[in-house]
Amino acid sequence: QVQLVESGGGLVQAGGSLRLSCAASQTIFRLNAMGWYRQAPGKQRELVAIITSGGSTNYADFVKGRFTISRDNAKNTVYLQMNSLKPEDTAVYYCWISTNRSYWGQGTQVTVSS
Numbered sequence: 001q002v003q004l005v006e007s008g009g010g011l012v013q014a015g016g017s018l019r020l021s022c023a024a025s026q027t028i029f030r031l032n033a034m035g036w037y038r039q040a041p042g043k044q045r046e047l048v049a050i051i052t053s054g055g056s057t058n059y060a061d062f063v064k065g066r067f068t069i070s071r072d073n074a075k076n077t078v079y080l081q082m083n084s085l086k087p088e089d090t091a092v093y094y095c096w097i098s099t100n101r102s103y104w105g106q107g108t109q110v111t112v113s114s
Contacts (some may be wrong), residue, residue, distance in 0.1 A: 004106075005105065010111070020108060021073065022077060030100060045094065068083075080093070
């Protein structure tokens with residue numbers, strides 16, 4: 001059973017930066033993709049960014065040019081560098097890994113003050 005541990009959330013002022021990390025408890029076999037989702041209060045969970053096993057990336061329009069997803073295979077870790085943060089980026093951010101099934105992290109709170 002793969003467990004995902006997220007870190008790096010917190011409170012930041014608008015225009016600031018945060019870096020989220022998500023470490024898997026073991027080597028991921030048959031990896032399809034890794035990514036980040038977010039859920040704001042009263043809203044549905046939405047995709048933020050994905051990186052495939054081949055290294056291709058895809059971003060939601062609302063983060064293009066501001067967020068960067070990357071991974072370190074040796075550390076079984078995926079990152080989300082978030083720059084130029086806006087108050088509307090405030091949400092709980094969830095790490096996600098797809099193999100033969102999906103795994104989710106516990107979520108980390110990101111709060112951006114105006």
